[in-house]
Amino acid sequence: MPYKILGHTADIRLSVEGKDLEEVFKDALKGMVFIAGPREPEDSKETARKIKISAGDRTGLLVDFLNEVLFGMEKNYEFYTDVDFKELSSTKLVASLKARPAIRFERNIKAVTYHEAEIREKENGFLSTTIVFDI
Amino acid sequence: MEKSDLRKIKDWLWEIPRESKPDMKVPARVFATEKMIEEILEDRSLDQLVNVAGLPGIVGHAVAMPDIHEGYGFPVGGVAAFDAENGIISPGGIGYDINCGVRLLCSEVGLPEIRSRVPELGKAFYQEIPSGVGRAGRLKLSDKELDQILLKGVKRMVELGYADPEDSLNAEESGYLSTADPKMVSVRAKDRGRDQLGTIGAGNHFVELEEIEEIFDKEKAEKLGLFLNQVVVLIHTGSRGLGHQVATDYIKIMMAAAAKYDIVLKDRELASAPFGSEEGQAYFRAMSAAANFAWANRELVSWEARRAWKSVLGEKTGGLRLVYDVAHNIAKIEEHLVDGKKRKLVVHRKGATRAFPDQPVLVPGSMGTRSYLLSGEEAAMTESFGSSCHGAGRRMSRTEARKTIVAGELRQDLAAKDVVVFAGSIAGLVEEAPEAYKDVDEVIDVIQNAGIASKVAKMRPVAVIKG
Numbered sequence: 150m151p152y153k154i155l156g157h158t159a160d161i162r163l164s165v166e167g168k169d170l171e172e173v174f175k176d177a178l179k180g181m182v183f184i185a186g187p188r189e190p191e192d193s194k195e196t197a198r199k200i201k202i203s204a205g206d207r208t209g210l211l212v213d214f215l216n217e218v219l220f221g222m223e224k225n226y227e228f229y230t231d232v233d234f235k236e237l238s239s240t241k242l243v244a245s246l247k248a249r250p251a252i253r254f255e256r257n258i259k260a261v262t263y264h265e266a267e268i269r270e271k272e273n274g275f276l277s278t279t280i281v282f283d284i
Numbered sequence: 285m286e287k288s289d290l291r292k293i294k295d296w297l298w299e300i301p302r303e304s305k306p307d308m309k310v311p312a313r314v315f316a317t318e319k320m321i322e323e324i325l326e327d328r329s330l331d332q333l334v335n336v337a338g339l340p341g342i343v344g345h346a347v348a349m350p351d352i353h354e355g356y357g358f359p360v361g362g363v364a365a366f367d368a369e370n371g372i373i374s375p376g377g378i379g380y381d382i383n384c385g386v387r388l389l390c391s392e393v394g395l396p397e398i399r400s401r402v403p404e405l406g407k408a409f410y411q412e413i414p415s416g417v418g419r420a421g422r423l424k425l426s427d428k429e430l431d432q433i434l435l436k437g438v439k440r441m442v443e444l445g446y447a448d449p450e451d452s453l454n455a456e457e458s459g460y461l462s463t464a465d466p467k468m469v470s471v472r473a474k475d476r477g478r479d480q481l482g483t484i485g486a487g488n489h490f491v492e493l494e495e496i497e498e499i500f501d502k503e504k505a506e507k508l509g510l511f512l513n514q515v516v517v518l519i520h521t522g523s524r525g526l527g528h529q530v531a532t533d534y535i536k537i538m539m540a541a542a543a544k545y546d547i548v549l550k551d552r553e554l555a556s557a558p559f560g561s562e563e564g565q566a567y568f569r570a571m572s573a574a575a576n577f578a579w580a581n582r583e584l585v586s587w588e589a590r591r592a593w594k595s596v597l598g599e600k601t602g603g604l605r606l607v608y609d610v611a612h613n614i615a616k617i618e619e620h621l622v623d624g625k626k627r628k629l630v631v632h633r634k635g636a637t638r639a640f641p642d643q644p645v646l647v648p649g650s651m652g653t654r655s656y657l658l659s660g661e662e663a664a665m666t667e668s669f670g671s672s673c674h675g676a677g678r679r680m681s682r683t684e685a686r687k688t689i690v691a692g693e694l695r696q697d698l699a700a701k702d703v704v705v706f707a708g709s710i711a712g713l714v715e716e717a718p719e720a721y722k723d724v725d726e727v728i729d730v731i732q733n734a735g736i737a738s739k740v741a742k743m744r745p746v747a748v749i750k751g
Contacts, residue, residue: 156681158327158353159360185417186711209539216532223525224475226418254417255709257486257751259528260380263535263552264356281356283380283528284487284682 152180160284161256162265166277170207171237173268173276174214178232178246181215184282186255187228198229198246207239208268208278214242215261215280222258226251259283285330290314290321296730299345300334307338307550314348315668315734320726323679327354329361335550336364340558341371343622343629347668349636350730351677351722355379357553360635363671366559368617368628372547373564374556375538375571377632379613380531382571383578384489384522386637386646386674387455387609388657389586391593392602394513395495395746401596402493403704406747408592409491410706413585414483416751419708421482421584430474431466433481437576441583448606451583455609456638457616459579465569469526470533473570477526477577482584484521486712486751488675491589492518492648493747494655500739504659508607508644510741517593517604518655518743519585520648522613523578530574534567559630568615568630575614582609607657608644612637612674620669631669639664639672639737647731649676649724651705651716651748652698656728656739663735672737676724682715689717698748707750716750 155162163180167173200217204210222228229246236243260283268278289305290298293313298321300312312333316324324330329352336358337346343365352361357376366372398405414421425433433440438459441447452458484491496514499505510516523530538555541547541563547556557563590604615632622629639645639660648655653676664670680688691710694717698705707713731737 154683156683158329158681159355159678161682186709205540209536213536220472220476220529223417252418253708254486255711257417259487260532262356262380263539263555266552283356 152176154180154184157281161282163280163282164277165280166275168275170276171234173278174211174237175232177211177215177280178218178229181218181282182228184256185222185228185258187251188253190250190252193250196248198248200246201243203241205240208266210240210242211268211278212261212263212266218246219258219261221246222251222254256284285325287321287325296733300330305334308334310337310342310345312337312346312348314352315730316350317726317730320350324352329354329359332357332359333362335554336362339372339374339554339556340547341366343367343627344669347671349673350727351635351673351675353678355634357551358634361673361677362634363631363636363669365620365629365631365669368559368630371559371630372556373559373568373615373630374554374632375531375534375567376553376555377634378571378615379634380528381522381613382527382530383575383611384613385578385582385609385611386648387519387582387586388607388646389517389589389604390509390607391515391604393515395515396513398515398597398601402746405493405593405596406704406706406749408596409589409747410749412592413491413588413749415486415749416708417486419483420479423481425478425481427474430478433580434466434469434573434576435464436460437579438583441580446587447583451606454606455579456611459583459609460576461572463569464572464576466573468566468570469530469573473526473529473533476529477524480524480526481581482588483524484585484751485524486709488716489521489751490651491585491749492651492745494518494743494745496741497654497744498742500741501659504740509605510607516743517589518648519582519589521581521585523574524581526577527574530570534570537563538567571615575611579609608646610637610646618670620665633671635674636671637674638670640670641665645672645737647673647675647724647728650718650721651745652701652703652718653724655743656724657741657743658731658737659740660737661735664737667734668736673727673731676721676727678720679722680720685715685717685720686711689714689719703745703748705748709751713750
């Protein structure tokens with residue numbers, strides 16, 4: 150199920166879901182990059198960016214993962230088209246991000262917040278959460 | 285939250301009594317008209333204010349300004365004061381953009397003298413002042429250089445020759461907090477901010493050329509060197525990625541600290557620690573450093589603006605002098621009277637401006653609408669811990685703005701109002717359209733009626749520079 154952008158008075162609320170944690174994380178990454186709106190230079194090449202994150206629970210891990218993505222976008226002027234997980238549990242992930250260079254972004258995401266974030270299991274067994282981005 | 289949960293005290297002041305919701309330690313007060321209250325109830329900002337009123341050590345009231353809107357954890361447009369000995373400090377009560385703030389520079393000329401040069405000036409400002417996401421500033425700071433800025437803020441910019449020495453006299457806290465400790469700022473935060481000094485970023489940040497359209501208090505305006513039709517420059521930006529990362533880092537630290545100190549959190553973004561604890565002090569020192577970075581940032585943006593001004597108009601029209609600089613996302617140690625007793629408090633202002641008696645208070649509207657210069661009044665000290673509003677306040681979401689506002693029409697509307705716009709992102713411009721904001725005139729009227737601050741001058745934009 151693809152992400153949905155929902156209304157929020159000042160910031161942006163993203164709704165994500167997936168059949169498992171991996172789908173939720175991938176969906177959230179794609180939604181976040183869509184919100185940032187990267188502009189790619191011509192003749193750009195894909196590179197890989199390795200990441201390793203630990204957190205207290207799966208919601209904290211998702212927020213930390215997205216904050217890692219935000220740091221990479223801002224520090225390295227790049228954006229991420231996908232992620233391959235080598236390891237993904239409720240408290241730890243080891244992954245490789247597919248990175249492409251960016252010359253600018255449409256929006257300045259200041260931070261990924263914990264506000265309203267809570268990965269829950271739905272009646273159909275899917276996992277879902279909302280993420281609010283500070284813009 | 286229902287309207288029936290609120291008790292009207294005056295035409296511009298409402299209260300949510302302490303007894304009305306479980307866990308409230310103090311009442312919550314909202315400065316707003318009845319019409320505004322109905323709009324405010326459309327989002328969750330008052331529920332968030334009630335959550336704030338339940339945090340440990342809060343004193344007096346949890347206060348909401350008329351420009352309040354939903355934030356994350358704490359609402360935007362809120363003031364909360366906590367006892368320095370028994371209370372907490374919370375990064376969420378300050379916001380991710382630490383020391384986001386506004387400064388006003390004044391020129392020596394009236395608009396009629398340079399009207400034809402406004403588009404050229406706007407273009408020069410847009411070219412000289414990096415804006416948007418992905419444009420770096422002119423300085424690439426080493427760790428040692430960055431630490432000096434984190435320690436000294438505006439003072440360091442004066443030493444480096446990027447600020448007029450008088451600038452530090454005209455800024456809240458003289459443009460730096462002595463409580464800063466760069467060692468409390470992570471390498472990651474420093475890396476995010478290293479090349480961002482002197483940049484405005486995107487979102488609601490801007491540089492605007494404005495004309496003083498109306499003066500309400502001639503004596504105060506003259507004292508500040510302001511006159512009718514004068515061209516002034518308004519700058520709105522904060523601590524950029526460095527401050528955002530400090531907040532991100534410490535919210536995580538505070539979530540663990542809250543559990544350690546038995547603080548029950550209704551929302552993770554309310555994460556907090558006792559002010560006197562190791563975690564509380566570490567955050568306060570890191571926040572102070574990020575605040576200093578923000579003051580230095582607005583100073584370097586001013587340096588770029590002063591340079592652009594001279595490159596277009598030459599020396600004959602004079603330069604740009606700093607009138608005042610205020611923070612609207614910050615925590616400060618202040619003394620206030622609570623129930624007749626003087627107490628040392630940690631005053632959190634998130635989307636709220638300090639408004640001590642006779643202090644200039646800057647309240648930007650949206651592009652295309654008016655901005656105000658106010659002067660703090662005595663009642664602010666008893667009603668709102670010496671605080672005022674910080675802007676018009678959003679009323680429309682960014683997604684709704686994109687759906688309902690057409691970029692071409694927006695540009696035409698602004699052109700019809702004699703406003704020239706230079707923006708890197710059309711989508712970003714649409715999200716910040718005047719229609720997305722509340723009526724700033726109504727917000728200011730509430731502040732004046734409440735006796736928090738009084739009107740000194742009203743300004744209208746003539747050129748808007750956005751990322």
